[in-house]
Amino acid sequence: MDQPLYQFLIIPAVKIVAILAVLLLVVAYLTFFERKVLAYLQVRLGPNRVGPKGWLQPIADAFKLLVKEDLIPSKAERFVFLLAPCLIIVPALLVWSVIPFTGETTVFGLLSEPIPAYLTDINIGILFVLGVSSVGVFGIILGGWASNSKFSLMGGLRSAAQMVSYEVPMGFAVVSVLLMAGSLSLVRIVEVQREAHMWFFLPGILALGIYFICGVAETNRNPFDLPEAESELVAGFHTEYSGMKFALFFLAEYANMLVIGSLVAVLFFGGWLRPFPNVEFLAFLDVIPPFFWFASKVGVVIFIYMWFRGTFPRYRFDQLMAVGWKWLLPLSLANVAVIALGILVKNHLLKG
Amino acid sequence: MSDDKPTPSPEEQPGAAKAAPASQEEAPPKPPWEDKPVPPVPSDAADDPDVAALAAGVEDAVVEAVAFADQVTVTIPREKVLEACRFLKEERGFSFLVDLTAVDWPEREEGRFDVIHWLHRFEDNRRLRLRTVVAEGEPVASVTGVWKTANWLEREAYDMFGIHFEGHPNLERILTWEGFNGHPLRKDFPVEGIDTGAAIYPDVYPQGGGPMVDGEEKEGA
Amino acid sequence: MGGPLEPLFDVEEMELSFGPQHPATHGVLRVQLKLDGEKILDARPIIGYLHRGTEKLFEQEPFNQCIPHTDRLDYIAAPTNNQGFVVTVEKLLGITIPPRAAYIRMILAELGRISSHLLWLATHAIDLGAITPFFYTFREREEILDLFEAYCGARLTLNAMRVGGLPYDLPDGWVERCAEMMEAFPAHIDEYETLLTENRIWKKRTVGIGVISAEEAIDWGLTGPPLRGSGVKWDIRKVFPYDRYDEVDFEVPIGKNGDTYDRYLVRMEEMRQSVRIIQQCMDRLPDGPIMAKVPKVLRAPEGMVYASVEAPKGELGYFIVTTPKGSQPYRCHVRPPSFVNLQSLPVLVDGLLVADLVAVIGTLDIVLGEIDR
Numbered sequence: 001m002d003q004p005l006y007q008f009l010i011i012p013a014v015k016i017v018a019i020l021a022v023l024l025l026v027v028a029y030l031t032f033f034e035r036k037v038l039a040y041l042q043v044r045l046g047p048n049r050v051g052p053k054g055w056l057q058p059i060a061d062a063f064k065l066l067v068k069e070d071l072i073p074s075k076a077e078r079f080v081f082l083l084a085p086c087l088i089i090v091p092a093l094l095v096w097s098v099i100p101f102t103g104e105t106t107v108f109g110l111l112s113e114p115i116p117a118y119l120t121d122i123n124i125g126i127l128f129v130l131g132v133s134s135v136g137v138f139g140i141i142l143g144g145w146a147s148n149s150k151f152s153l154m155g156g157l158r159s160a161a162q163m164v165s166y167e168v169p170m171g172f173a174v175v176s177v178l179l180m181a182g183s184l185s186l187v188r189i190v191e192v193q194r195e196a197h198m199w200f201f202l203p204g205i206l207a208l209g210i211y212f213i214c215g216v217a218e219t220n221r222n223p224f225d226l227p228e229a230e231s232e233l234v235a236g237f238h239t240e241y242s243g244m245k246f247a248l249f250f251l252a253e254y255a256n257m258l259v260i261g262s263l264v265a266v267l268f269f270g271g272w273l274r275p276f277p278n279v280e281f282l283a284f285l286d287v288i289p290p291f292f293w294f295a296s297k298v299g300v301v302i303f304i305y306m307w308f309r310g311t312f313p314r315y316r317f318d319q320l321m322a323v324g325w326k327w328l329l330p331l332s333l334a335n336v337a338v339i340a341l342g343i344l345v346k347n348h349l350l351k352g
Numbered sequence: 353m354s355d356d357k358p359t360p361s362p363e364e365q366p367g368a369a370k371a372a373p374a375s376q377e378e379a380p381p382k383p384p385w386e387d388k389p390v391p392p393v394p395s396d397a398a399d400d401p402d403v404a405a406l407a408a409g410v411e412d413a414v415v416e417a418v419a420f421a422d423q424v425t426v427t428i429p430r431e432k433v434l435e436a437c438r439f440l441k442e443e444r445g446f447s448f449l450v451d452l453t454a455v456d457w458p459e460r461e462e463g464r465f466d467v468i469h470w471l472h473r474f475e476d477n478r479r480l481r482l483r484t485v486v487a488e489g490e491p492v493a494s495v496t497g498v499w500k501t502a503n504w505l506e507r508e509a510y511d512m513f514g515i516h517f518e519g520h521p522n523l524e525r526i527l528t529w530e531g532f533n534g535h536p537l538r539k540d541f542p543v544e545g546i547d548t549g550a551a552i553y554p555d556v557y558p559q560g561g562g563p564m565v566d567g568e569e570k571e572g573a
Numbered sequence: 574m575g576g577p578l579e580p581l582f583d584v585e586e587m588e589l590s591f592g593p594q595h596p597a598t599h600g601v602l603r604v605q606l607k608l609d610g611e612k613i614l615d616a617r618p619i620i621g622y623l624h625r626g627t628e629k630l631f632e633q634e635p636f637n638q639c640i641p642h643t644d645r646l647d648y649i650a651a652p653t654n655n656q657g658f659v660v661t662v663e664k665l666l667g668i669t670i671p672p673r674a675a676y677i678r679m680i681l682a683e684l685g686r687i688s689s690h691l692l693w694l695a696t697h698a699i700d701l702g703a704i705t706p707f708f709y710t711f712r713e714r715e716e717i718l719d720l721f722e723a724y725c726g727a728r729l730t731l732n733a734m735r736v737g738g739l740p741y742d743l744p745d746g747w748v749e750r751c752a753e754m755m756e757a758f759p760a761h762i763d764e765y766e767t768l769l770t771e772n773r774i775w776k777k778r779t780v781g782i783g784v785i786s787a788e789e790a791i792d793w794g795l796t797g798p799p800l801r802g803s804g805v806k807w808d809i810r811k812v813f814p815y816d817r818y819d820e821v822d823f824e825v826p827i828g829k830n831g832d833t834y835d836r837y838l839v840r841m842e843e844m845r846q847s848v849r850i851i852q853q854c855m856d857r858l859p860d861g862p863i864m865a866k867v868p869k870v871l872r873a874p875e876g877m878v879y880a881s882v883e884a885p886k887g888e889l890g891y892f893i894v895t896t897p898k899g900s901q902p903y904r905c906h907v908r909p910p911s912f913v914n915l916q917s918l919p920v921l922v923d924g925l926l927v928a929d930l931v932a933v934i935g936t937l938d939i940v941l942g943e944i945d946r
Binding site: 383384385386387388389390391392393394420421423425447448449450451453455456466468470474477479481499500501503504505508512525526527528529536537541543545 | 620621624626628629630633664665666667668669670671674737738791792793794805807812813862864865866867873874876877878879881888890892894903904906908912913916917945946
């Protein structure tokens with residue numbers, strides 16, 4: 001009686017709380033990180049006034065957004081207008097239930113038996129991630145529509161078209177990894193990379209590129225930030241949002257960035273594994289906890305995101321579509337075919 | 353830097369030497385900036401090639417031609433504006449309309465307004481000014497068909513002076529709003545402005561409303 | 574069957590009021606758009622939100638007191654505005670200014686041009702989504718504004734010129750400071766260019782966008798970089814030299830295709846040429862007075878005079894009409910380059926997308942202060 005309750009209720013609950021707390025903190029500091037990175041790219045200092053070296057800036061931002069007046073445009077579709085931020089933040093957080101950010105842990109020796117640090121490992125993990133994160137687009141479309149503003153509506157429409165079209169090549173890029181891993185479970189994918197003595201970015205370099213570009217588009221980041229293109233659509237789908245509702249859009253964007261970063265790490269760079277996990281003389285690297293490896297991989301991806309933002313102008317809508325359908329989709333299809341063929345050759349011809 | 357008499361030596365300033373040859377010699381003539389300014393004087397410019405061509409090409413087009421400060425001003429009758437402009441563009445190569453504006457002379461007998469066209473020719477960078485005397489309420493032909501530039505400039509002249517340009521595709525107010533009562537650059541318009549009231553009490557000036565209201569009905573003239 | 578297909582949905586054009594409060598309209602420009610999806614069917618610029626009656630004010634004040642009003646026309650490049658006005662009045666009064674004054678005027682005007690182009694580049698890039706050049710250009714623009722401040726105490730509305738010359742001489746060390754800046758500046762231009770010129774997305778967004786042929790450009794009265802971008806080699810500084818522009822050596826860059834990208838290249842090159850002009854001016858800067866001998870009260874002969882200068886945005890002309898012995902303009906019309914250039918917006922954006930509208934507004938480099946006056 002004691003055991004099941006402990007296992008099925010308390011541990012997951014603790015884990016959920018821990019993941020959420022850490023995630024929200026990370027997201028908050030991600031904004032700080034981004035502002036600092038952009039600032040240094042742009043020969044300026046960035047936030048440096050609130051707290052020591054500006055470290056309390058995200059807290060101040062969050063506080064400001066919380067106490068800000070919460071405006072609802074008088075002609076807005078009230079219920080949908082309120083629903084939209086929830087629709088976008090919930091999937092962005094829900095995805096984290098399956099992301100394996102580290103292997104098993106004893107929580108610094110507190111537990112006698114190691115338990116998985118991630119919330120759960122379901123056998124269709126990657127499918128779950130793709131499916132749930134697609135729900136987020138509804139938040140954007142509905143938010144854009146319900147605002148009853150033409151700029152918001154156009155932002156919402158742009159975003160719908162963009163996310164739908166980029167999800168296809170993204171899916172194919174994932175498929176090529178799945179072919180190599182032979183499993184949909186994210187934990188299993190990492191394990192396969194350990195067993196295969198190879199991270200998947202080597203055979204899947206093209207898939208990695210496609211996945212990354214699509215990830216940028218999926219999260220509406222520069223150079224694909226058309227749904228919220230400031231200079232064209234004022235602020236796109238969240239033009240009319242203020243206060244905490246705006247903050248939810250904002251948080252969701254960063255949480256999604258983290259998801260894409262994590263998936264890049266998991267699918268292509270061996271998740272929480274250290275470099276060369278099977279090479280014995282590098283075993284001293286194991287003193288560094290696996291979570292660090294995971295976080296640094298994600299961090300690099302996120303940094304590239306910010307680098308993009310500091311470097312690129314924005315695509316035009318039709319060009320964006322052209323890139324997605326005319327380049328990425330055929331490329332990703334070809335990539336799947338090539339990888340499938342490669343696996344076929346490896347499994348049958350070489351062994352036979 | 354010193355405030356005393358200029359001592360430019362030509363070796364140091366090749367540029368200054370050309371513009372002020374007087375300063376090379378010790379004995380004054382003074383350089384022009386030390387002297388009293390010499391204002392330009394108007395002179396007759398009927399023999400200017402463009403003016404002559406205009407007089408020959410368009411009947412009765414040239415009433416008067418004056419050169420002032422190297423700029424030729426041709427006065428043309430109101431009826432001939434379009435014809436003269438066409439002629440100057442097509443036959444004389446004035447392909448560029450630099451400026452179009454108006455001047456208000458409320459006391460003048462022959463007509464209250466001067467409409468000014470300021471033309472440019474690229475081949476030899478010549479400019480020519482056309483002046484048309486227009487009385488209040490009289491229309492003047494629009495030259496939008498000749499130079500597209502004229503469109504907004506005529507709208508501006510209409511807005512500011514109330515000069516009606518006949519044949520303009522879209523003669524609306526441009527800097528003030530539809531429904532504004534008055535023409536601000538007329539001399540009898542007070543500098544401190546008028547109480548339009550339009551923005552605050554839309555029903556006071558029903559034909560337009562404030563600047564944020566799209567005027568469904570346009571003001572006639 | 575037969576006949577055109579009925580649209581499945583109720584299709585209608587969308588009217589979108591782009592501005593007057595919009596991040597990309599560079600002020601209070603409003604563009605009334607008719608859209609089919611994102612395609613622009615019709616664009617109608619609506620201006621006048623910043624109308625202050627400057628031309629009316631000119632009529633009320635003595636010539637020298639008009640100069641502060643000119644600052645507020647194109648408030649990005651105040652020196653060229655001052656210059657245009659004083660050059661016109663000097664022409665009317667027959668004043669020749671001392672060479673030192675002319676050279677200092679040219680230095681200030683070219684600094685103003687650089688600062689205006691820097692602001693243009695910053696906003697144009699940010700309109701197209703590249704945020705970083707903004708901070709790079711503002712770093713240099715800040716230095717230029719500091720130079721202005723050191724010269725006359727103001728940073729934006731300089732009021733830096735007088736009829737007959739200049740109000741102040743250059744302070745000590747100013748020339749050295751300016752020379753130092755000009756020494757370093759071409760490298761900074763290269764820096765901006767590395768960010769944009771060969772950037773594929775930048776090219777995709779600008780090449781072939783907002784194309785206008787040379788004939789069309791002339792017909793629409795475009796001047797300045799938009800005209801030169803279409804390949805017309807025409808610059809007031811060369812054609813009707815004022816101050817001492819005939820004595821300095823510089824090129825007039827032109828484009829080929831008349832698109833946004835060419836106009837971008839033209840402006841980038843113009844900044845380099847401005848640096849050249851400034852360096853030549855500083856090398857030749859003669860000693861001597863900075864004011865011509867002009868009477869305290871300026872009295873003009875009767876007549877009408879138009880004179881123009883090459884402002885950063887195009888030909889900035891002042892048309893002044895005076896009455897006999899007039900101590901103030903009877904009528905002063907400003908020919909603002911932005912006003913005339915903006916007129917061609919509907920042609921430039923015809924059939925393009927909303928995103929291109931932003932690019933085209935940026936490439937015209939308009940300032941509403943001078944459009945609305």
